Amino acid sequence: MDTNSWTKKGPNRAGKGKHMANLKYRISSRLVAAILCAFCVLLFCQCSKNNPKSAEIHLLLNRHPFTESILRFIPEYERKTGVKVSTLLLSEEEYFEKLITELSSRSSYYDLFMLGFPHLWQYAKAGWLEPLDQYIENPNLTPANWDPNDFFPELIACSRWNLKQGAGMGEGQLWALPVNEEAYVIFYRKDLFERFHIKPPATYEEVYKAAKALTRNVDGQQIYGFGHRGVRSWSTIHPGYLTAFATWRARDFDDSMHCVINSPQAIEITDLFIRTLKEGGPPGWPSYTWYEGKEAFLSGRFAMWFDANHQAAAFENPTKSQVAGKVGYLLPPAGPDGEIRSSTWVWSLAMNAASKNKDAAWRFLAWATSKEMLQRTVPYENINPTRRSVWEDPKTVEATNWAQGEYRRTAQLLLSKYARIRWTPSTYVTQAGDRWAAALQEIYEGTRTTEQALKSAAADIDQMVGK
Amino acid sequence: MTGYALRTQSPNPPHRSLPYLLTLPALLALIGILYPFVLGVYYTFTNYILTEPGNIRFVGLTNYIEIFKTLDFWKAFSLTFVFAGSVVIIELALGLGVALLLKDAFPGVRILRSLLIIPMMIPPIVSALMWKVILLPTDQGVLNHILSFVRFPPIAWLGDSATALLSLIIIDVWIYSPFAILIFLAGLQSLPKEPYEAAKVDGASGWFMFRKLTLPLLTPCIVLVTLFRLIDSLKVFDIIYATTKGGPAGATVTLHIQSYFEAIRWFRMGRGMVYLFVLWFLCFIFSKALSRLWTKVLMR
Numbered sequence: 001m002d003t004n005s006w007t008k009k010g011p012n013r014a015g016k017g018k019h020m021a022n023l024k025y026r027i028s029s030r031l032v033a034a035i036l037c038a039f040c041v042l043l044f045c046q047c048s049k050n051n052p053k054s055a056e057i058h059l060l061l062n063r064h065p066f067t068e069s070i071l072r073f074i075p076e077y078e079r080k081t082g083v084k085v086s087t088l089l090l091s092e093e094e095y096f097e098k099l100i101t102e103l104s105s106r107s108s109y110y111d112l113f114m115l116g117f118p119h120l121w122q123y124a125k126a127g128w129l130e131p132l133d134q135y136i137e138n139p140n141l142t143p144a145n146w147d148p149n150d151f152f153p154e155l156i157a158c159s160r161w162n163l164k165q166g167a168g169m170g171e172g173q174l175w176a177l178p179v180n181e182e183a184y185v186i187f188y189r190k191d192l193f194e195r196f197h198i199k200p201p202a203t204y205e206e207v208y209k210a211a212k213a214l215t216r217n218v219d220g221q222q223i224y225g226f227g228h229r230g231v232r233s234w235s236t237i238h239p240g241y242l243t244a245f246a247t248w249r250a251r252d253f254d255d256s257m258h259c260v261i262n263s264p265q266a267i268e269i270t271d272l273f274i275r276t277l278k279e280g281g282p283p284g285w286p287s288y289t290w291y292e293g294k295e296a297f298l299s300g301r302f303a304m305w306f307d308a309n310h311q312a313a314a315f316e317n318p319t320k321s322q323v324a325g326k327v328g329y330l331l332p333p334a335g336p337d338g339e340i341r342s343s344t345w346v347w348s349l350a351m352n353a354a355s356k357n358k359d360a361a362w363r364f365l366a367w368a369t370s371k372e373m374l375q376r377t378v379p380y381e382n383i384n385p386t387r388r389s390v391w392e393d394p395k396t397v398e399a400t401n402w403a404q405g406e407y408r409r410t411a412q413l414l415l416s417k418y419a420r421i422r423w424t425p426s427t428y429v430t431q432a433g434d435r436w437a438a439a440l441q442e443i444y445e446g447t448r449t450t451e452q453a454l455k456s457a458a459a460d461i462d463q464m465v466g467k
Numbered sequence: 468m469t470g471y472a473l474r475t476q477s478p479n480p481p482h483r484s485l486p487y488l489l490t491l492p493a494l495l496a497l498i499g500i501l502y503p504f505v506l507g508v509y510y511t512f513t514n515y516i517l518t519e520p521g522n523i524r525f526v527g528l529t530n531y532i533e534i535f536k537t538l539d540f541w542k543a544f545s546l547t548f549v550f551a552g553s554v555v556i557i558e559l560a561l562g563l564g565v566a567l568l569l570k571d572a573f574p575g576v577r578i579l580r581s582l583l584i585i586p587m588m589i590p591p592i593v594s595a596l597m598w599k600v601i602l603l604p605t606d607q608g609v610l611n612h613i614l615s616f617v618r619f620p621p622i623a624w625l626g627d628s629a630t631a632l633l634s635l636i637i638i639d640v641w642i643y644s645p646f647a648i649l650i651f652l653a654g655l656q657s658l659p660k661e662p663y664e665a666a667k668v669d670g671a672s673g674w675f676m677f678r679k680l681t682l683p684l685l686t687p688c689i690v691l692v693t694l695f696r697l698i699d700s701l702k703v704f705d706i707i708y709a710t711t712k713g714g715p716a717g718a719t720v721t722l723h724i725q726s727y728f729e730a731i732r733w734f735r736m737g738r739g740m741v742y743l744f745v746l747w748f749l750c751f752i753f754s755k756a757l758s759r760l761w762t763k764v765l766m767r
Contacts (some may be wrong), residue, residue, distance in 0.1 A: 445715055
């Protein structure tokens, strides 16, 4: 700064102006430097946040009765163990998008997360999941009363895979622990069926006829006979449709991983299923996720709703439901050979292979999947339990004794006899399922015949699989 | 050059580094923008599958050739243009019309102007979810419920391929028309009064003045609105993601939505990036052309 010139020449206007300009210049340059420093400090703080200390674990969770119930008990866990547990809860579609972004970038931020078996197959193959057997076998990490044999064996089998495309489910490493199981039933409005003298359907043809007959105006309200998910997503394929598809003995892939969703049996059942939705379902079926379908059934707009059996907890809750006490539970109808088959879904908790807090994460995982905790989540609609002791506990029996025990009877039969994973184990389930769902929408919209749509989808899926 | 200019003005040595310091954020931002872009373009030439990160191979133009051969690409390509073209035309017309109505002072005009901005203040994803409830297919939907009073059967607005695109256009117009209205309103209020007074003296009709005075004088605003809205609507994602996710039966799959399916849902990052690169190229061409036109109009 030219201070001498100011004192020597006096405070003339030009000198003052120059002095002010210099001062401003210096202030602004320092301000810029300070802002840059602050930015760097903030950036550093944010980055260092991504390296949690051992006393903190991060959970990425899907919005689901299990997560909503376990969240209630997390403060208790934090108090007891001193471990801080931070969670991020997202709805299903957004959840999986966030999860794939985190895992594919090999981020270690989230230690534990939820997944279903399609994701288990994808992520295990990619090397993103931590195998869990070693933790179960370690007495220093797993309490003695944490009984691994108490889980339903079918559900543990769903969580093991030997990483071979097209086979190997139930073999190899254990990649996750089941926390919630669902199989598929047809929820039906007993009052409407009785009022219009319609017999509860036992075959898919009867479902079609009942759906058509019940799509009518009842006391000023439009009722639709049959509801099912419809969005362009693999999750549309998975519940009722795949149940019906398996009942016709149709398959997604053959033994050499060629897509066979256009087999004659597949075309026959797909045609009947979509016809049921078109003639006995709501308008705009392709816009239905399970959230919307469940809401429609809750508010009395569907006479039948083919989806996860544990939604009974909401349907039977009079504070949420307009149909509480009027709901019946039907096993999936039998196919041409008289056999019943159901698809199933298992929600599990898995550990990030890149986690830096694996021991702490495992301790939480063991706590969350213990008998005691799974039992405590039952009153908060975390149904169906994945441990035999919890399912048979008198408190669970009392909590799930809906429709004079009809719910438990169907759930028990499904779990022990009819419900299996109907997808071929591979890393292509979600991609193939999305394309398959697009084909169902084309059939529904009439832009293609059933045969054309399934043939075209099968060709595209073959291309995805690299066949 | 800037450094030289500053050095001659200021004799103090510490100031020498200042120009570099000042350009550093811009340089960092440039790297931050260019690095993902270049990486994305590189991925278009690879077989990158998200779940197989260790198996990235260079495949040349295979992704481009495969995608350009599919019907899905051309459907998404044309749908992107139909959507963008429709919303730009409607928003221009509606924006200009409403701005003309609101340019003069009358009781309540200020409240009306404030109310009109509301859709723009709501995040588009929230607006889209709100519209999803309004357009629910059964009589649970607000619109269908209202229509039921005049004995209209429920329409599956977002669930029917005949009405899904139209519904998305309505949502986009609802959200972004206020932007056009604001620009046109500002443009109309800054127009010179003299030509209008002269035209009035000559006995010109309102329509004549609109055609021969207002429209030509507003051309910079029209180009500006077209530029912003065209680029934005070519890239549309949030509204479709929140409402139809590309359904029903692919009736609302634009390039951006198809890239989301390819890259995020089907893990085929290489193919997903091809869709995005084509989209970027389209936006680049249009923004260049329109910004040139804008400069030309301003120079006139």
